[in-house]
Amino acid sequence: MKKVGIREVAQEAEVSTATVSRVLNNRGYISQETRNKVQSAMSKLEYYPNDLARALYKKRTYTVGLIFPSNVHPFQAELIQDIEYLLSQQGYKVLLCNSLNNPQKEIAYLTMLRKNQVDGIIVGTHNKHIGDYNGSNLPIVAIDRDLGKNTTTVACDNYAGGELAVQLLINRGCKQILDIRGDSSIKLPANDRTVAYQNLMKKYGLKTYILEVPFVLPAEEKKALIETYLHDNPEIDGIFAGDDLLASIAIFYLEAHHKKVPTDVKVIGFDGAKQTLLYNPRLTTIRQPIDQIAETATTKLINKINGKKEKDQLKLPVSLVLGHTV
């Protein structure tokens, strides 16, 4: 398809390319009649000023790469949508990169984003052994992930979230509480939830039950791990799940096996994305402040793009959504 340039616009409007350029840049004297002729030629030919050329010239693309595992997972979906909205309000575009938990794909995206001169990256993946973010001179903000020096990490207050959830289960009488957590070999802010769980179990003299369900596993494997664990440990009467999907899997399994939630087993999730609660208004969960996480990550990234130093680890407050599963 042939793209239209200012030459074609000038021809159509029967003026010089210099005149078209003056109209575009609003520079010099142009009569209203000429301006109208040029503008109607532009709309007739569907000419749009080339922002790519401008980006190349200014060495600023107003483009941000988002590398997340998946825009389908409700927490990430809402985060991506909020970030995209906030960036669009600031004149930035978003290149969407779903790593699908594939480290090769993640590295390829990182290279692609650099070749396309993005101004910065927001990353929220959970893959191990990706050193490519380290020491980068590109502004990067990580969400729920510790990427080492030079990278700002934004997360919720995971310790407080763990404490809130587990204390609620204890208050409601649970004695055998299972903590379903992510892969403990990855350094993630969410690991603090399990620290809170362990501290509370110790404080109340309760036995710990911990099941690791790596975030990167396919849903079917997560389901199998949880079902096997609950089958083998029928004494479990409380569950603190790593996210609302894991909580939903547990609830569905329990109810299919004639255990009532919350009468027999109490279950609390994590994340509290709007979409999840729309479909599952019963669920009790710890709500991450997704809007604040998005806003903080966006602001910090734009600050870094503008040359400000941002090295903080930011922890944002969680809250309890009291449904009917605890």
Add this chain to the structure above:
Amino acid sequence: MKKVGIREVAQEAEVSTATVSRVLNNRGYISQETRNKVQSAMSKLEYYPNDLARALYKKRTYTVGLIFPSNVHPFQAELIQDIEYLLSQQGYKVLLCNSLNNPQKEIAYLTMLRKNQVDGIIVGTHNKHIGDYNGSNLPIVAIDRDLGKNTTTVACDNYAGGELAVQLLINRGCKQILDIRGDSSIKLPANDRTVAYQNLMKKYGLKTYILEVPFVLPAEEKKALIETYLHDNPEIDGIFAGDDLLASIAIFYLEAHHKKVPTDVKVIGFDGAKQTLLYNPRLTTIRQPIDQIAETATTKLINKINGKKEKDQLKLPVSLVLGHTV
């Protein structure tokens, strides 16, 4: 932040810029030693060849704009993820544009995408009165939306989906069947579902009950419309919902008001996104072939970008997911 160019690479490697250029383009004779020096300088300085300059020169950006209402809605989320995956496999990048059902935002995105010289657009919004797609010389594929001439529309076989759902409700004994549909004033392929519903009601001599719930409404308003309707029409014993969210809202309302699903009222949804079924494995629904829709839309768009004519209206086959709500 200063971006590194081939001049800096040449300086670091102690060679000329022409040599760096020859290494980059794999042209002319270069000793292995020089090649190594240049490559280690590139990786030390984090230099990445500028794909923006190449795009500008070749008048081909390998960028596609996706304009959808929201990357959070499970059907659209899965579609966006599948499309992004398929495009990335073909070397295309994706600019994500969530219109959030705001026509001004949609028009602004369309202008932004054109200024950024995207090669094509895939659009799946439901706003009325957006004429800006008409007669465009830019390759465009619409999903579930009729954008008029020059635009390829990809959708599921909505008539067959409606027939499958309503016939199932009739077979299971429903007599007062409610069709919850979208805004009838927008020309959408999904309108065929209601045509199928009406034809079957006529065939079996049953009264029609139709509730319009525009897709663009906030979830709370959708909820209020459905709850009021069910409250005012307690005889309803079967519901064919426009999507799985509307089905979930109805089920939750019915159960909170002491009607059993499926004993008292049978409910069937539409879409069947993987994420929805993970969280709601009980739900009976009509599954759209999201993977096929994504693949068809992507293929047709790339064909159009490559200058092939594509004017078809494509209808892809649906299937029944038999859960426990019918």
